[in-house]
Amino acid sequence: xxxxxxxxxxxxxxxxxxxxxxxxxxxxxxxxxxxxxxxxxxxxxxxxxxxxxxxxxxxxxxxxxxxxxxxxxxxxxxxxxxxxxxxxxxxxxxxxxxxxxxxxxxxxxxxxxxxxxxxxxxxxxxxxxxxxxxxxxx
Amino acid sequence: xxxxxxxxxxxxxxxxxxxxxxxxxxxxxxxxxxxxxxxxxxxxxxxxxxxxxxxxxxxxxxxxxxxxxxxxxxxxxxxxxxxxxxxxxxxxxxxxxxxxxxxxxxxxxxxxxxxxxxxxxxxxxxxxxxxxxxxxxxxxxxxxxxxxxxxxxxxxxxxxxxxxxxxxxxxxxxxxxxxxxxxxxxxxxxxxxxxxxxxxxxxxxxxxxxxxxxxxxxxxxxxxxxxxxxxxxxxxxxxxxxxxxxxxxxxxxxxxxxxxxxxxxxxxxxxxxxxxxxxxxxxxxxxxxxxxxxxxxxxxxxxxxxx
Numbered sequence: 001x002x003x004x005x006x007x008x009x010x011x012x013x014x015x016x017x018x019x020x021x022x023x024x025x026x027x028x029x030x031x032x033x034x035x036x037x038x039x040x041x042x043x044x045x046x047x048x049x050x051x052x053x054x055x056x057x058x059x060x061x062x063x064x065x066x067x068x069x070x071x072x073x074x075x076x077x078x079x080x081x082x083x084x085x086x087x088x089x090x091x092x093x094x095x096x097x098x099x100x101x102x103x104x105x106x107x108x109x110x111x112x113x114x115x116x117x118x119x120x121x122x123x124x125x126x127x128x129x130x131x132x133x134x135x136x137x138x
Numbered sequence: 139x140x141x142x143x144x145x146x147x148x149x150x151x152x153x154x155x156x157x158x159x160x161x162x163x164x165x166x167x168x169x170x171x172x173x174x175x176x177x178x179x180x181x182x183x184x185x186x187x188x189x190x191x192x193x194x195x196x197x198x199x200x201x202x203x204x205x206x207x208x209x210x211x212x213x214x215x216x217x218x219x220x221x222x223x224x225x226x227x228x229x230x231x232x233x234x235x236x237x238x239x240x241x242x243x244x245x246x247x248x249x250x251x252x253x254x255x256x257x258x259x260x261x262x263x264x265x266x267x268x269x270x271x272x273x274x275x276x277x278x279x280x281x282x283x284x285x286x287x288x289x290x291x292x293x294x295x296x297x298x299x300x301x302x303x304x305x306x307x308x309x310x311x312x313x314x315x316x317x318x319x320x321x322x323x324x325x326x327x328x329x330x331x332x333x334x335x336x337x338x339x340x341x342x343x344x345x346x347x348x349x350x351x352x353x354x355x356x357x358x359x360x361x362x363x364x365x366x367x368x369x370x371x372x373x374x375x376x377x378x379x380x381x382x383x384x385x386x387x388x389x390x391x392x393x394x395x396x397x398x399x400x401x402x403x404x405x406x407x408x409x410x411x412x413x414x415x416x417x418x419x420x421x422x423x424x425x426x427x428x429x430x431x432x433x434x435x436x437x438x439x440x441x442x443x444x445x
Contacts, residue, residue: 028226
């Protein structure tokens, strides 16, 4: 079993085909690595980016089941990315994460139909959102 | 045993006073008056000195108290970004721990997961250290007020790095780039590291404010240190909106502000701190864009050079 983390995160897809792919965007390398590890151990594949710009340059065409994006990014913020995807009528479910619980962005996230997780969040909290996206096991 | 001595002394005095008074009445009166005036002057000067010293201590205590308030206000401004910064390692630790649990309960052989567990534990430790460092930075800024400024050996390059560390996350959120241009080697100065860091923090927060109103390349703040004229000079240069011409001469006055929600205390406190360190602070608009605020702190006996 290999766990993503040691490898460079930019856009590399891990794991075997058939598992749902989650796009993870966070500019904190350690937080990104830890979340990818956890998602991988929980039966998902991940594609990782360090910025919204990097994702937009490479990612929107990716067949992904969900986008997990940190709100506090240098450059385009997580919320701006979610807004852009909605404007482009993307059906991709978005989970916004943030370490600042006082952010006034929660309401707008809800308006955009994006889920909201406040860091540090439990693995169960994100799995609760992601598991429904996983196809039933044969 | 004592009484005769006193009697003797007073009788001698009596005799002398008596004869002097009789021989030179005006001269004696003049001498006594001069002596009394001298004593009066000395007492007066002593009281004046005490009063001044007390006023000095009071104004220093006021500066320290105002400084403390200002520091807390700055930290309040930074609370959100610091919380975010702290939650990053805490979140990573949580995910790593959850992953380790999943690996231990999975059907995969123990030997196969061993390298992964080792990597996870190393990262948990690393993230823990990172969280501790952030908390230490915050604690340093919020620690209980000291009655006076402390004289320590201060490396202003280090202070600049720490101050930039505190605002880094806020700058990232505002999409402002902070560059450091630090002179090496830089002589140390004598002063209070927390207070000098506060000056830097104030100037940085002002720089972030000034650049948040502009776009693109101009969202940039540079912190520069230099050694010249037996002083360490620290400049915070931004490419923001600049300082209105009429405000330039008053910008360091207490309660003078150009910001809608400003108290007008930050720069006056900065000036108080810099002057208490024997230095000077000044502000000017840059030729191209934005403003520069620079302060100096004397670095006496500084010919130390690394060849």
